[in-house]
Amino acid sequence: MKIIIEDIGPDDEEEIIIRCREVDETIMRFVNRLKIKKEKLAVRQGEKIMQIEPGDVYYFEAVDNKVFLYLDKNVYETRLKLYELERRFAGTDFFRVSKSVILNLVKVENFYPAFNGRFEALMKNGERIIISRQYVPLLKNKLGL
Amino acid sequence: MSDLVDKIKSMIKTFSYVTTGVLFSTALFISVFKPQASLDVTLLWQILCTTLICTLGNLLYPSREISTKQIVIRMFIHYLYIHVVIFSCAYFFDWFELNNGQMRVFMFICITVVFAAVSWFTWHEDKKTSELLNHSLEKYRKRE
Numbered sequence: 001m002k003i004i005i006e007d008i009g010p011d012d013e014e015e016i017i018i019r020c021r022e023v024d025e026t027i028m029r030f031v032n033r034l035k036i037k038k039e040k041l042a043v044r045q046g047e048k049i050m051q052i053e054p055g056d057v058y059y060f061e062a063v064d065n066k067v068f069l070y071l072d073k074n075v076y077e078t079r080l081k082l083y084e085l086e087r088r089f090a091g092t093d094f095f096r097v098s099k100s101v102i103l104n105l106v107k108v109e110n111f112y113p114a115f116n117g118r119f120e121a122l123m124k125n126g127e128r129i130i131i132s133r134q135y136v137p138l139l140k141n142k143l144g145l
Numbered sequence: 146m147s148d149l150v151d152k153i154k155s156m157i158k159t160f161s162y163v164t165t166g167v168l169f170s171t172a173l174f175i176s177v178f179k180p181q182a183s184l185d186v187t188l189l190w191q192i193l194c195t196t197l198i199c200t201l202g203n204l205l206y207p208s209r210e211i212s213t214k215q216i217v218i219r220m221f222i223h224y225l226y227i228h229v230v231i232f233s234c235a236y237f238f239d240w241f242e243l244n245n246g247q248m249r250v251f252m253f254i255c256i257t258v259v260f261a262a263v264s265w266f267t268w269h270e271d272k273k274t275s276e277l278l279n280h281s282l283e284k285y286r287k288r289e
Contacts, residue, residue: 029288099210105285111278113271115216116206117155119278132210136274137151143281 032092039088043069043076052076054094058123059103060085072125095142097121098132105142152208160200162266166259167196174255178241178248188238195234202226224260231256 008014016034020027040051058070062082069076080088086096093106107124114120117133131139171192175182202223206216231252235241241248 105282108282111275111282113268113275115213115220117267117271118216119271119275130213133151134208134210139278140274140281143278143285145277145281 028091035089035092041069041078041080043078045074045076050076054089054092055104055106057094057104058107058125058127059101059129060094062100070127095139097135097139098130101129103129152203156200156203158270159203159263159267160196162263163199163259164193164196166262167192167199170252170255170259174241174248174251177251191234191238191240195230195238198230198234199227202230220264224257227256227260228253 018027018031039054041054041057043050043052052069052071056071058072060078060082061068061070067078067080067082067085069078078085082096082100082102085094086102089102093104094102095105096102103121103123109122109124111131112120112122114130117136119131119136119139121129121131123129171188175184205219205223205226211219232243235252236243241252243249
C-alpha cells in the first residue's frame with residue numbers, strides 16, 4: 001500500500017483521501033480512529049468550559065437528564081445527549097452497554113459476570129460499570145464473538 | 146423479538162437444570178422416606194409439570210434494566226415462589242404428608258440445594274462468557 005503525504009499551505013484545509021478497492025473493516029477502523037483523534041468534545045466543569053479528546057474518556061453516563069464524561073480521575077458535563085454521542089461515535093471504540101452508559105472499550109481492563117445474565121466491566125481506573133443483559137449480544141458482536 | 150427468543154432460550158436452559166435437580170431430589174426423597182414404594186408413570190408427568198411451573202419463575206426477571214438490589218429482591222421472591230410451588234404440588238399430588246416435620250425439612254433442604262445449584266450453573270455459564278469476552282477484548286486491543 002502506498003502512503004502519500006503532501007505539504008499544504010497554511011490556509012489550505014487538511015484532507016485525507018483513501019483510495020481502495022473496497023471499504024473493509026480495517027479501513028473503517030482507521031477512519032473511525034481518525035475521527036476520534038481529530039474531534040474534540042466541549043465540556044464543562046463548574047463554570048469552566050474546555051475541550052477534551054474523546055479518546056481520553058472512560059465512559060459517558062446520563063444521570064437525571066444530564067450527561068457526564070468520566071476520565072481517569074476527572075468528571076465533566078456535556079450538553080450533548082447520550083443518543084447524540086452514540087451517533088457521533090458510532091463505529092468507534094465507544095459502545096453502549098446500558099440505557100444510561102456508553103463506555104470506551106479501550107479503557108476496559110476486564111469483564112466479569114454479575115447477577116442474572118448481566119456483566120460488569122472493570123475499567124482501567126478501577127471503576128465498575130454494569131453491562132445490561134440486552135446489550136451483551138451486541139457487545140459479543142462488536143468484539144467479533 | 147430477540148428479547149423473547151432470549152427469554153425462551155434461558156427458560157429452556159433453566160427447565161433442564163431444574164428437571165435434573167428435581168429428579169435427583171425425588172430419587173433421594175423416595176430412597177429415604179419411601180424405599181418400598183412402587184411408582185406410577187404419573188409421577189414423571191407430575192415432576193415435569195412442577196418443574197415447568199417453577200421455570201415460570203424466570204418471568205420475575207424483566208428484560209428491562211433493573212438495579213442489582215432489585216435483582217437480589219427478585220431472586221429472594223423467586224426462591225419463595227419455588228417453595229410455594231413445590232409444597233402446593235406436594236399437597237395436590239399427595240407426595241408427602243405436610244404435617245411430617247422431617248419430610249418438610251428434607252424438602253426445604255432439597256429446594257435450597259437445587260436453587261443454589263441452578264444459580265451456580267447459571268453463574269458458571271456467565272463466567273465462561275466473560276472469559277470469552279476478555280479473550281476477544283484482548284484481540285480487539287491488538288488490532289488497534
